[in-house]
Amino acid sequence: MQMTEAGLMLHRSASQILRDVELVRQEVMAEGKHLTGDVIIGATPSVIAMAGAELIRACRERLPRVRPRLLEGYSAYLQNWVLTGSIDVALVNGLQPDSPRLVSECLAVERLFAIGPPGMFAGDPVGLASLLEHALLLPSAQNPIRSLLDAGAAGLNLSVSTVLEIDSVTLLKDLVRQGLAPAVLPFGAVKYELETGVLSASPIVTPEIRSDLDLIYLADRPPTRVASEVIDMLLEILRQIVSKKEPNGFVEIRHRASVRRKAKT
Incomplete structure (x- = not known):
């Protein structure tokens, strides 16, 4: 049996709705004493290689009830996964010019x-x-x-x-x-x-x-509290790498609070 095009569209829409409901549930749970929930973060091979393993270790130690899932890919693929709702946020090497509905934050330069x-x-x-x-x-x-x-x-x-x-x-x-x-x-x-x-x-x-390293996400689905905590942890890890004065390729690592958000409409 093969789904029709209409069936595929319905399946994608239903999956997106279920994902949104889950995000709302996690936001409610995050208001409690301990952050709890899942977050799917896409990142370029460079970011995964530099900080992926350390991010998982840090999450297990400091956010034991948070389950991060990291997906590696080229920037164009990551952007598409954000647009389709397959991942919550992504770290990419700049946005493609045709990027409707996305918000970007330039978090680093490499x-x-x-x-x-x-x-x-x-x-x-x-x-x-x-x-x-x-x-x-x-x-x-x-x-x-x-x-x-x-x-x-x-x-x-x-x-x-x-x-x-x-x-x-x-x-x-x-x-x-x-x-x-x-x-x-x-x-x-x-x-x-x-x-x-x-x-x-x-x-x-x-x-x-x-190359700018941009955090991107849908304008109508900004990072949850859980996602924001994990992103901040990732930036902290990158800053630690830069502070060691070993070869790393990064020119600048920024704080999200000081970054201007740019929306594509």
Whole structure:
């Protein structure tokens, strides 16, 4: 048996209503002494690699009745999951221009890095013009990181040449490791590979390519108290990482209370 299009629409609408009812129930429970409830947070591979495990550990210790669920994905996919109600909030590398019904908060800024096989980059900054002499492995044009790189190249009257467009961080890193071509990613996306020596990286300069890390959510479904607590905990973890002065790629980590909210209508 296969559902009709009308049936699929009804199923999606019913699922959304049930999710909204559950969020209301959790808000009521959160008014008690202990925060209780579930929260589904989407995040980019860079954020998950840098802070995902520590966030889960911190939640278990400090918010034992809260059950966070983390979903990893590229920004365009995360944005779509927020729009469909599949996840509560997401941390993305900037919004796509066609983003109706969404509110965004710029919570952090991170630098983009040139990524290569062992020995290709020694950690010293690499000029964008020099990097663009190579054909690159990059995500597709809908990815904000790709848009930032294209804009940086245009500012130098240059263009970006690609070997392949790949919307999988795991596959992209594996192909870089094999020597197919260099790539461009945030530092966190290759943190483990840099620590183990299977990849090399250098920050991009002249110009420096920076990406906003935005919290996004539906305008009519702002973060619950539970979600807000978990988001604040995540930002605290990122600030701790930056304070250690170890390589991390972050330029700035902001406090939500001081961030201006932008709505797309």
